[in-house]
Amino acid sequence: MIPGKYRSVSGRAANNVNCGLHLVIQTSSLPEKNKVEFKLNKDPSSFPGRLLQHDLERNYSSRQGIVSDHINLVSSSLSSFPILQRSSEEKILYSDRLSLERQKLTVCPIINGEDHLRLLNFQHNFITQIxxxxxxxKLISLDFYDNQIEEISGxxxxxxxRVLLLGKNRIKKIxxxxxxxxxxxxxxxxNQRDVDNLPCLQHLFLSFNNISSFDSVSCLADSSSLSDITFDGNPIAQESWYKHTVLQNMMQLRQLDMxxxxxxxxRxxxxxxxxxxxxxxxxxxxSLLKEKKRLTINNVARQWDLQQQRVANIATNEDRKDSDSPQDPCQIDGSTLSAFPEETGPLDSGLNNALQGLSVIDTYLVEVDGDTLSLYGSGALESLDRNWSVQTAGMITTVSFTFIEFDEIVQVLPKLKIKFPNSLHLKFKETNLVMLQQFNALAQLRRIDQLTIDPQGNPVVNFTLWKYYVLFRLSHFSMQKINGTEVTQNDMIMAERLFGILAHVASSELPQYRLISILGDARKKQFRYLLESKGKKPGIINEENNDSKRLVGENTNRATLNYTTRDFYNEKLxxxxxxxxxxxxxxxxxxKEATEINMKNEALQKLWPQMFIELVRDxxxxxxxxxxxxxxxxxxITDQK
Incomplete structure (x- = not known):
């Protein structure tokens, strides 16, 4: 490092080199990561550094001519370098300056007896090393313009x-x-240069170089002393953001492009x-929110996988118990087994520790993106209890459930139709939809136009006829799309043919009181919509009537096909x-009471004969x-009164 702060050329030296522009820097070895290349791609005659070069050329030409005839370069047998020889007259006339430009030199000659030189010019040669x-x-100015120097050394x-001119060389590093x-x-x-921190830099001329992005020179923004810089003639100077970007990053500048x-x-x-x-x-x-969302979803997915593995282990244990038992698999100790396995039994300690290690805060996610409400993890269902603004709730048309048990979703469906009355599209991904009966639960919603069941985590999609069952059971919704595919009239006809007899059988086997209850619910819906339609405009009433027809248009036979969740079944059990x-x-x-009465009667029969005799005698x-x-x-009688 060069300590202190550089000063501009002044006094006699400045007059000698006619130095109007200057570049003040402090240099150091620079790391490879900050390497920036600048290549001269246009005529350098207008480059500020070149202007300085022209000044020097005019100075030399006026003082001593291009090359004096009194200078000779003599080859030496002892060295590979030529030896410079000047006449006494030349030394007296130009004692402190020497010009060796355009001599086709490939090396610097040996200059003996010229220790008093102050100005030295090697322009337009082929020198590769200083x-x-x-x-x-005693040199003050050294000019190596237009050579083939690759490294600053010597x-x-x-x-x-004070003045070092190395323009138009092959230097890559300061x-x-x-x-x-x-x-x-x-x-x-x-040159091709590598620029890093230049804390004492005041003037920097980078005109007509191949600089195409500000990142190439962003390291200059760290220079607190830089006051003048030029980028004209570079591709970067043609960009609309060029000027304000430079000023944003170099607030201390006083001049830009002269x-x-x-x-x-x-300002x-x-x-x-x-x-x-x-x-x-x-x-x-x-970016932070996206990363947090990604981590939360990953966390929810891990918890879901652990839960599914836990259920699978319990099911395996139940199967082993059933295979080892000689009793009827549906009867144990005279009581009927639940269709759902109880979530009790041994749990692998590793799974247990993993579950406990999950953060409660990060085990669910609620996200509103446009008209879509996405719920990740069972904890997200609690968001349906919060106070949603009317605007946000009315905007939601799609609700997506991910990593949530379908049985848990069924419990909040009544809240869903109340909180988000305009929700028309439901998406289920990783929700454990495993049987057709579960679709019966969707009949309690207000309306569904689209239904998307992701094959991942929903085995019911593997059933060939699952779409037809959905169309049959939810026919009163007149659904338009299932998994992105348009529903046709032929689909509705096929659904009725396949499952129409199922609804008839279900209703015929249903007790009479249940049929009456179902009919009563339908009448209640009709009555409720009649009350709600009072006092509303005719156009709105017509639209709501269409919706009410969908709602109350559920066939009684289809209404007998309902779904009982595991929790509800357990409660009933x-x-x-x-x-x-x-x-x-x-x-x-x-x-016990009857037994006691019988015993008393037997005792009375034994005692009665003797008791009768005593009563008659008394x-x-x-x-x-x-x-x-x-x-x-x-x-x-008197006492009784």
Whole structure:
């Protein structure tokens, strides 16, 4: 690193090189990750660094001509480098400057006896390496413009050097300038360069290079001292965002492309910078939300998989018990087994630990995207109890359930039709739809136009006739699409042919009181819609009548096909068990009481003959004295009053 801050060329040196533009930098070895290439792709004559070069050329031409005839380059047998020889007259006339341009040099010649040189010119040669000038420690200006130099080196001893012109070479890295503490001007245009932190940079000219994106020079934004920069002639300068992007990232600039930056331009850049920052913050926020959503869904999916594995293990255990038992598989200890296995029994400790390790907060997700409400995980069903705004609730037309047991969904269907009256499309993914009877539960909704059942996690889709059963059971909804396929009239006819007899058989086997109850529910619906339609406009009434026809148009035979969830079945089972227990206790009490009465009757029969004799004897003794008996009776009557 070059300590301190560079100064511009001044005094006699500045006058000698006619230096109107300068580049002040501090250099260091740069990492490969910040490598940026700039290639000269246009005529460099208008490049600011080249303007400086033209000034130097005019200066040399006016002072000493292009090349003096008094300069000779002599080959040496002891070295591969030519040796420079100047006449005494040349040394006296131009004692502090030397021009060796256009000499077709491939190496720097050995310059002896010229330690007093201050200006040295090697323009337009073929030199590949800076050599043989370490003894010229009084050099102020060194010009290697238009050569083939690939690396900045051999300059460590030139501590007085202020101007170094290396434009139009093959340099790829700014390095080895640590000792040039007096360096004020550095021209590197037309090279392939690697640019990193330049904390002392004041003026930088990058005109007419192949810079196509700001990212290529974004490292310059870290320079707090940069005040003047040019990008004209580059593809980046043609972009609409070019100016405000540069000013946003380089607020300390005073000039851009040789034009002074106004306060209005700074203000506009600042406003745009704030907008860009807000946009970035919003983008970052959205990215975080997307990542959180992804992690939550993954968490819900893991919990779902663990739950399914748990149920599978319980089912396997139940099958083993059934296979080992000699009894009827439907009867154990005289009680009927539930159609659903009880969720009890051994649970693998690893699964248990995994379930407990899941965060409660991240085990469900509720998302509203446009007109779609997506629910992930059983915990999301609780969102139906929250106070939804009328606008949001009315906007929802599609409700999607993922990683939720269908039996749990059935319990909230009444809330669904109340909270989201315009919901017409239901989607089920990973909901354990395993049998046709489960579709019966959807009949209690207000209306369904579309139904989507994802094959993943819903084995019922593997049944060939499942779509026809849905159309038959929910025919009063007049559904339009199932799994994205249009429903045709032929589909409705086929559904009636396949399952019409099923509804007839179900209704004929149903007890009379249940049929009456079903008919009563239909009448209640009709009455309710008649009440709701009072006081409404005729057009609205006609539309609602169409909906009411769908709702109350459910055939009585089809209404007998209902679905009982596992929880409801278990509740009924518990209720039946309680009733059985009560009946058993009641009968036992009756039997006990009857037994006691019978025992008393038998004892009475044994004692009755003796008791009868004693009763007759007491009666005879009591009435033996008629007067005394009458007085006793009168006294008893008097006491009773």
């Amino acid at each position: 050599q043989n000038i370490s003894n010229l420690q 300059l460590s001893t030139l501590r007085c050097l 390095s080895n300038l640590e000792n040039l503490k007096s360096l004020d001007v550095l021209d590197l245009h037309g 034009k002074r930056i106004t306060e209005e331009e700074r 506009m850049a600042s406003v745009l910078a704030k907008k860009e920052e807000e946009k970035k913050r919003e983008s970052h926020k959205q 518990e209720e039946i068990k309680e009733k059985k227990k009560f009946c058993k206790t009641y009968v036992e009490d009756l039997v 009666a005879v003794i009591e009435i033996r004295n008629k007067n005394s008996y009458m007085k006793l009776c009168l006294q008893q």
